[in-house]
Amino acid sequence: MATTIKDIARRAGVSAATVSKVLNRKDAFIGEETRNRIWSLARELNYTPNSIARSLVTRRSNVIGIVVPDILNPYFTELVRACDDAARLRGYTTILCNSDGIAENEEAHLSFLAGHGVDGIVLSASDVVPNADLLRGLGIPFVSMDREIPMLDCLAATVDTDCRGGAFQSASYLIGKGHRRIAFLSGSAESSNTRLRLEGFREAHRRAGIAVDPELVRCGEFQHSFGHQATLALLAGTRFSAICCMSDMLALGATVALRESGLRVPDDCAVMGFDNIYLAPLLDRPLSTIDRRIFESGRIAIDALVDFLDGPERQRSAIVLETSVVERKTA
Amino acid sequence: MATTIKDIARRAGVSAATVSKVLNRKDAFIGEETRNRIWSLARELNYTPNSIARSLVTRRSNVIGIVVPDILNPYFTELVRACDDAARLRGYTTILCNSDGIAENEEAHLSFLAGHGVDGIVLSASDVVPNADLLRGLGIPFVSMDREIPMLDCLAATVDTDCRGGAFQSASYLIGKGHRRIAFLSGSAESSNTRLRLEGFREAHRRAGIAVDPELVRCGEFQHSFGHQATLALLAGTRFSAICCMSDMLALGATVALRESGLRVPDDCAVMGFDNIYLAPLLDRPLSTIDRRIFESGRIAIDALVDFLDGPERQRSAIVLETSVVERKTA
């Protein structure tokens, strides 16, 4: 049986309230001597506060829920780690949920988190548009990452990457290298995410006076497997000298497909990624990509959320992160 | 304000106790009609049980804590995802903690988890030997992964990989391919983990009647950066035709160093990894490695833990996972 505040109170010959005050440093009016006695008893008995009980009364858990599609995806791995670090610095811990991009899972997780009394939620990008009614119903402050989201009272912040700009940079970089027929690989064609990126890609071409061959645009998923498969399909049907991928995993898949087809990167075909996951520079052939400040975005999301939670004025913020080109060995 | 059991009780014209019974399906003696009324009210009012309050009385949280060194390390990413999936299947959720392999962090996390009333803990490998007194003091059932651990009442299971066997397989495979001077890269020389692996490596050589040149054995960390740096050092000082790495990240680092030095893999130097992280087959040059059933080990750990928690007999188990060679393109 873990020791409780009562155990300490009994041994110290004081009431539980006094112990509580001391242990919570609300001890302005507590005698020096009592205070010391309580602290040393706490240490001696190895007291650990029961957060459950505390949360029940304070209605604060100091826990933040994080919902991502899949932590196996390196982009989210990094994001989650960044959030966790940032949260810890601010006195919070995190509970992680993988939705696998399935709306029902996501909803189940949100309810779960609510039931567990999290103070706030970081809800991260998948293609599904989140259930606004649910979110409103829960009333838990949340920050939305990389997603279009309806305005809600409990929306603490949005943190988005300038995907349009990122895709523009990527395509412009490739065009600058002399490429004229550039393939475009991205996630679901329905998502705003992909739409924006495609706009950026097109804009870069327009500025350079180059037409975009629709044949070269392939949307599906942000996963490795799609990159692999789409590249093979592309190779079978048309010509191109570069691939502008909208995720690093897509780029990895594309690279494998190119190599399997006997093509060298970047000599026969250049490859640009997107995300700049921490693996990108560590690969055998370091990946040229678009940096989107993953770590920073996690930190920013948590800071915005905690500011919203702790600050009395509940300022909502809308953050947009700029991207940049990282030149390495594949393009 | 979220709706509570009382709200439902009031509207249904029954007591909170009755509502609780129905919602928890302990409704054998509750009238058909009351039952339906309660369920539909719950749905209508969008009732979410307050797990905090429930945990306080039941002394069960249905939460399992997971402590790993660093979720950014792909091996742990996978392990964590596996644990999370398995836990969910068994009706539990997980809270993740990154210790960064620092003993104080680990201890802080363990206390934190205890305070949050987790029912059990999965404690995973770093080099530090865990604080047995702390663990005993907490009294929370836990499973230890890949670590030597003192016997404790609350030790639900140990799940280890046969590292000695794995290293033996790796070295034997390389020897079978005709290599005679094989470098060995591993984590901290002090850890039992590395010691065991080195034994396996030596044993393979002994059986083949080959001497191990101490010069070729380099221990440091399981990280990419050490693989890179150690390989460069090796290259500068001696000759070898293969590297037997004790983690896939080490192998990645080694590969990069080889390529930077103008050497081709596997022609000029073969590289074997260890772990078989999900990225291994996805790389530009798919990595030959030792599979250690990461996903399975997570599932097994959770199952053992939950069996221990739920089962009345509290059977302790000691699981050892066998490894196998995965031949791909680097060796």
Add this chain to the structure above:
DNA sequence: GTGAAAGCGCTAACAC
């Protein structure tokens, strides 16, 4: 079939 009462460990308002 259903309800009343007690209590999980803690905090907060107020009393002394």
Add this chain to the structure above:
DNA sequence: GTGTTAGCGCTTTCAC
């Protein structure tokens, strides 16, 4: 300076 009381939302025992 310290104690008393009430209550957070829920479950559980036992009485009716």
